[in-house]
Amino acid sequence: MQATPFPEPVEPDLILRHTARPAWAVLGERALEILICLCGISAIIFVFGIFFFVFKEAFPVLGNPKFSLRQFLFSDQWYPTSELNKRYGVLAMIAGTFSVVALAMAIAVPFGLGAAIYISEFCGAKTKETLKIVIELLAAIPSVVWGFIGLTVLSRLIVSWTGAPVGVNILNGGIILALMMVPIIVSIGEDALKAVPDSYREAALALGATRWQQVRHVLLPAARTGLLAAVLLGVGRAVGETMAVLMATGHAVHIPHSILDSVRTLTANIAAELGEAPAHSPHYEVLFLTGVLLFLMTFVMNLAAYSIIHGFKRK
Amino acid sequence: MFAETPLVRRKLRREAVAKWIFCAMAASMIVPLLLIVGYLVIRAWPSLSLRFLVDMPANHMRDGGVWPALIGTIYLVVLSLAVSAPIGVLAAVYLNEYARDNWLNRLVNMAVINLAGVPSIIHALFGLGAFVYAARFGYSIVSASLTLAIMTLPVIIASTREALASVPRSFREACWNVGATRWQTIRAVVLPNSISGILTGLILQVSRAAGETAPIMFTGAVFFKAIQRGNPLPYGLHDSFMALSMHLFTLATQVPDVKESIPFATAVVLLGSVLLVNAAAIGLRVYLRSRKRW
């Protein structure tokens, strides 16, 4: 792209008076900008659309005289297909979700935060790169594959270790879910630790602290809101997880009494029964209502987590 | 003056212990995973071969290959990306380059963030209510790919925004100062310098769409569908279809007497393709980061 040997002499006002953008270019740009704006607004249409459609399909059941919202939320009797006495209580499923997620958190939070601390503070640059890539690949594993692992590999292990009659239960689901939650906790936790200014670390070092003392007394307290957000996001993902728990926790609809009990979570319940419920029947509508409940739960958790994150990223 | 006192030795010992505990925590996530993947491959070995990928299923789905499911997944992912990529990228361009900070745009931002956290079963419900029933597309590849498109859209928007935002504002101001319009600035400076980040985000969403089961289970994926062998486009837009994720789920939970290695081989194919695509995206990101232009 060398200049030509004899460039034309430059006319004064060449730009001002002798050039103009062709009309089609100006109009085309305007049309493109309108298209861009429409795409932007479309995102908002889609999220409200999701809520709208799910609620629309669920709505009719609220007006059904045989349905009671109280029973829905607080009864553990789930008999949607009974001929004589249909009951739609999801309390057992709520308990199922709660127990599996609680176990998963109990495993994933310490391990995830520990890994985040290791990656952020203790390991060398090369190891850090590798570990971060491994964590990213771990996060990419599809949930049906995790469920398959739980159903085949882990259930056999559980049966042989604990002598339980069935290998698909809270323990199985909890371990699988923990493995799925860890990447989120590690990556957001690592972001939170990275956001703590280096001056804090240097100040601690100047006082003679070791790395571990730095972490324990300075960094963890400073990063605690970010770490909390990481945990909240992990929980949000765990509550919403469907296929893995469907395959790994069994099918018993009851409030669990031990870690070796099979349960059914809210998500698994929808997935298991949606195929069989006749379209637009009360059963179908109640399943959609369960969806509304799930949507609200995860919405609140994600909103809380993101408002915390935007707080510390702005710093 | 700096002799090792007992206090110092204790501190250092505690430090070493802490370091090794955290290292063990990080390792304990990875080692079982490697063991599991290894186990999957070993159990899948008898059926793993290139023929497995291109063969049709046989013996009432208890043996044979996964070709219809594989082609179905590819078809599904391409269709959903064809919808979500243009809308997502343009939406991100709007949000990052044109939008003023008023209530409407803050609402859009919030909507995008929340859409990213919606559970996959809710997307399945939405797809069922909106595309299968309301739009009357029925159980078809169209319904399923549109459902997946809505699912991947917010993450595409978020990662594209990040890529666009990584271009410094000073470049845009320099362009505005010489009389360029917003679009001229975007086309000449912003987009060419963020295309790598945008592509990485798109590739990652491809792998995510390929692995999802719940959203397609209720909108058109089936366990068995007779297709023509050798036809590169075996599914019509309004046909139900087979997909790898659905295939694995059904084989694992609902089909008795299946040859042992078949579900394991299906899992290995699905897992392998997803990890391969992700590794490609990560590789792309690392390579392009080394070629930074400013």
Next chain:
Amino acid sequence: MSEPHIVVQDLCLAYGPKEVIHGISFEVQRHEIFGIIGPAQSGKTSLLRCINRTIDFSAEAAVAGTITVNGQDVRQLKDVYGLRRRIGMVAPLPVGLPLSIYDNVAFAPRCAGLTKRSQLDGLVEHCLRQAALWEEVKDRLDSLGTKLSGGQQQRLTIARALSHQPEILCLDEFSIAIDPVTTMRIEDVLKELRRHMTIILVTNLTQQARRLANRTMFLWSGAIVELDRSDVIFSEHPASRKTYEYVNGIFG
């Protein structure tokens, strides 16, 4: 006396609730170098941004008053891009766009609609020569603009500003990030350019204004303290005591 090139009348600017420029009025004559001096946060940069209407990109900015260029009110103009092409702007920090050097300078003409290659070549060479950068880059017009040194990038910015043949050239503290040698070279360039266009020079280096400007305006906290010929402003007896103190470093 011919018509003034730029007339500013009762200009007020507020960012949200905070008023930054409080009703200032002044004129800029053709072919003069008009200096604006003053401490930081006086509204100097904001003033320039009002003139070429890049203030429009700041959502919270509210502008009142009139600015006329060649008799036309810039705030009423429909073709704001044409306006920005008539005004060249050089920012404090050097910015090389991540394009080739050739494309850096050809960017503005192409946006304006000029596509003929031979004309672009001529224009690029002309602007790079005017900016005193041609000799250093003529053999590598393909290389990335961002890889140049700070001083070269600032001259590239000037070449870019000249590429759309403006009538007015605004420089906003152009020398703060570059070395003194390049600064002197650019000052020589400005003395040359004065014959072709009007120049507004915002600077925090009072001596620079003294060297270059015909008239100088001392802006302080959004109000004009004094506006007069440079030899008066920088003399022993300017009209305002504050001017004397600022010029001589007693405050600011």
